Amino acid sequence: HGWGRVFLTVAPDGAVLPFQTARDIPGLEFPNVRDASLEDIWFHAPVFQRFRGTDWMPEPCRSCERREIDFGGCRCQAFLLAGDPAATDPVCHLSPLHRRVEQALLEPPGEAASLQFRAFAVPRVAG
Structure with a gap:
């Protein structure tokens, strides 16, 4: 779809990402919807411009x-x-x-990691 070309992701903390896994790339700063409008972020945020287009x-x-x-x-x-x-x-x-x-x-698949399930006990409030 292209970086910041078709869609964006708003994370639960308000960070606006040009791609859902963009936070995996170090050194990028993501604007927040609490500080700027989505329109401003889409058109002007440096992180959205970084890999947009072909230059x-x-x-x-x-x-x-x-x-x-x-x-x-x-x-x-x-x-x-x-x-x-x-x-x-x-x-x-x-x-x-x-x-x-x-x-x-070509490599054979490795051993699948086993999943660990945890049960959380939620204390009940007497009422």
Whole structure:
């Protein structure tokens, strides 16, 4: 959908995010609906402008014919897989890091983590 291009997320604390997992990227500051209108945030907040459009894109994204279709891929995914939110999304076959994704898909799945369930006792108030 593109970073800050189609939708936004308002977190329970009022932070406005251009993508639901954007908080995973360090160094970004997110405006709050308590301090500014959604319209102002959408059009003017630096975090919404950071990866909007195509000017920020590195090669091969910048010259790719799909740049206006996939908008350079997922910024959160690029950060998690490449360590840089501005990197070419490693899921793209044009990414220099795409081989990592291919190799990961060939690896057998690891042991699933067991879930731990907890029961919380809520004290009853006599009344």
